Amino acid sequence: MAVTTGKREVVLEIRALKKHFGGVQAVNGVDLTVPRADMRAVIGPNGAGKTTLFNLITGDIQHDSGVVYFSGNEISGLPPDQVCRRGIGRTFQITSVFRRLTVLENVQTALLTHHRRHYNVFARAARLYRDEAFALLEQVGLSAQAPKPSGILSHGDQRRLELAVALASEPHLLMLDEPTAGMAPRERHALMALVARIAADTGLTVLFTEHDMDVVFAAARSISVMHQGSVIAEGEPLDVRGNSEVQRVYLGQSKDR
Amino acid sequence: MTGKGPRPGAWLLAAVVVLLVAPHVIPTFFVMLFIEIAIVALFATSFNLLMGFGGMVSFGHAAYFALGAYSAALLVKKVGAPMLLALAAGPVVAAAGALLFGLFIVRLTATYFAMLSLAFAQIVFTVIFKWTAFTGGDNGLLNIWPAAFLKSPPAYYYFTVTLVSASLWALHAVGDSPFGYALKAVRDNPRRARFIGVNVRRHQLVAFVISGFFSGLAGGLFAFFNGSVFPDFAYFNKSFEPLIVVLLGGVQSFFGPLAGAVGFKILETFIARQWPVYWPLVLGTVLIGVIVLLPQGFVGLLERRPWRSRPASAK
Numbered sequence: 001m002a003v004t005t006g007k008r009e010v011v012l013e014i015r016a017l018k019k020h021f022g023g024v025q026a027v028n029g030v031d032l033t034v035p036r037a038d039m040r041a042v043i044g045p046n047g048a049g050k051t052t053l054f055n056l057i058t059g060d061i062q063h064d065s066g067v068v069y070f071s072g073n074e075i076s077g078l079p080p081d082q083v084c085r086r087g088i089g090r091t092f093q094i095t096s097v098f099r100r101l102t103v104l105e106n107v108q109t110a111l112l113t114h115h116r117r118h119y120n121v122f123a124r125a126a127r128l129y130r131d132e133a134f135a136l137l138e139q140v141g142l143s144a145q146a147p148k149p150s151g152i153l154s155h156g157d158q159r160r161l162e163l164a165v166a167l168a169s170e171p172h173l174l175m176l177d178e179p180t181a182g183m184a185p186r187e188r189h190a191l192m193a194l195v196a197r198i199a200a201d202t203g204l205t206v207l208f209t210e211h212d213m214d215v216v217f218a219a220a221r222s223i224s225v226m227h228q229g230s231v232i233a234e235g236e237p238l239d240v241r242g243n244s245e246v247q248r249v250y251l252g253q254s255k256d257r
Numbered sequence: 258m259t260g261k262g263p264r265p266g267a268w269l270l271a272a273v274v275v276l277l278v279a280p281h282v283i284p285t286f287f288v289m290l291f292i293e294i295a296i297v298a299l300f301a302t303s304f305n306l307l308m309g310f311g312g313m314v315s316f317g318h319a320a321y322f323a324l325g326a327y328s329a330a331l332l333v334k335k336v337g338a339p340m341l342l343a344l345a346a347g348p349v350v351a352a353a354g355a356l357l358f359g360l361f362i363v364r365l366t367a368t369y370f371a372m373l374s375l376a377f378a379q380i381v382f383t384v385i386f387k388w389t390a391f392t393g394g395d396n397g398l399l400n401i402w403p404a405a406f407l408k409s410p411p412a413y414y415y416f417t418v419t420l421v422s423a424s425l426w427a428l429h430a431v432g433d434s435p436f437g438y439a440l441k442a443v444r445d446n447p448r449r450a451r452f453i454g455v456n457v458r459r460h461q462l463v464a465f466v467i468s469g470f471f472s473g474l475a476g477g478l479f480a481f482f483n484g485s486v487f488p489d490f491a492y493f494n495k496s497f498e499p500l501i502v503v504l505l506g507g508v509q510s511f512f513g514p515l516a517g518a519v520g521f522k523i524l525e526t527f528i529a530r531q532w533p534v535y536w537p538l539v540l541g542t543v544l545i546g547v548i549v550l551l552p553q554g555f556v557g558l559l560e561r562r563p564w565r566s567r568p569a570s571a572k
Binding site for chain 1: 430431433434435436437438439444446448450451453454455456457460
């Protein structure tokens with residue numbers, strides 16, 4: 001089942017993926033290969049197509065052409081709930097928690113759904129997967145906040161909660177769309193360090209977008225650079241930093257961002 | 258929904274005692290009022306499974322109330338079915354109708370969801386109104402009386418209160434079930450809910466069918482209480498009744514519709530029957546007052562939640 005390149009198993013493989021909105025070619029023939037246990041940053045200027053690429057992979061929007069394989073199986077065209085069940089977890093650019101559920105209930109709901117108990121109308125949900133939910137909250141440092149409605153948490157804590165919710169589905173690939181958006185610099189590094197630690201512990205593969213270059217170069221093991229809907233460079237952080245085209249389209253402008 | 262009332266056991270016991278004793282100490286007029294309140298409470302609570310838990314506002318819930326009422330009445334009239342069997346058929350037919358209509362309605366959101374639900378209810382109304390040979394049309398169907406042992410007001414009172422209590426308990430359990438958690442997740446953030454693995458449309462459809470089932474039971478109970486059924490059971494005025502009741506009582510709380518039903522029926526009884534001309538004016542004024550001053554409805558006065566002391570904005 002597993003596809004391999006060299007000695008590392010490929011988790012995500014994208015070939016010639018395209019999507020246009022009206023006259024705008026948002027994603028214009030993206031090829032991308034992510035091996036197991038990679039921590040891959042997708043960077044690029046605003047409008048480069050990063051979020052569109054994410055939404056294509058996760059089935060939030062439908063692609064025009066091309067194909068996406070996950071662990072060797074085609075997932076392009078599947079709806080988001082099916083993509084999630086195949087083993088992809090994600091967070092959103094705009095913080096997305098279940099605001100009127102408590103922090104604990106947020107994670108419990110994700111666990112219940114992952115274990116396909118979500119059509120059960122007879123059981124008392126509050127009693128189910130409590131320990132597992134607390135363990136996930138502990139992992140992201142939110143167990144003390146468990147009884148609060150998630151909508152009143154601070155922005156940073158909501159981001160952590162979203163991470164716990166995504167992890168509840170036991171994903172093989174975790175996709176984070178600007179996970180540190182709106183956070184203070186210190187918080188950003190702490191969150192990415194947390195993601196890196198969890199990934200290292202569990203062998204999770206991570207694909208993330210990020211605007212803060214300090215965060216990218218601190219956290220990523222490899223980087224794909226997007227520009228005008230295509231991947232224009234790819235490699236380890238140092239190689240990408242030294243790439244002249246990348247400097248021209250992106251890094252050179254990062255000062256005034 | 259998530260809050261625990263103060264000593265719920267004590268409240269429950271008090272409620273049971275009051276409900277048991279009531280028909281022996283209050284005049285028949287009030288026994289009848291209690292029955293009506295119970296039926297409206299069930300109708301509104303089933304409606305609120307969609308609105309409060311599911312974030313789906315139906316403008317056409319009278320369709321399922323009427324389907325329940327008419328299928329019970331038709332079974333009695335056309336095939337001479339015994340009352341209990343006819344009553345049991347009501348919610349089943351209503352749930353089937355909710356499944357059929359819901360397949361189309363849950364594909365839409367917000368305003369479009371509301372308008373399509375209204376459109377289906379108007380179809381049900383039109384069919385009942387025009388198909389005189391079968392449904393009696395404007396004349397309705399008369400002499401739909403309960404079984405002999407339920408004929409007296411106290412007997413029908415106990416019967417209704419028992420069925421409604423069991424139904425409210427069941428709906429409450431649905432809210433606290435894994436299904437209910439996922440439904441609230443869909444309400445709060447459908448996109449996120451999809452990406453924990455919830456099939457959002459299917460989840461909404463199941464909620465729609467459960468809601469339709471209990472609205473149908475309310476309709477069936479009302480048919481035998483009223484002794485007759487009429488096309489206006491399906492009219493949009495009837496569809497707005499649970500909406501008004503829920504807004505009065507409180508959309509955020511499971512017991513909001515119950516509180517709203519009590520307030521609504523008492524107001525209606527004492528104002529609409531005395532001064533029918535002024536009833537819409539009074540209802541409108543009260544509704545505006547509640548929405549402005551008590552956004553959590555009547556139950557907002559009772560419920561205290563430590564994390565809600567500063568009301569979180571609606572979105």
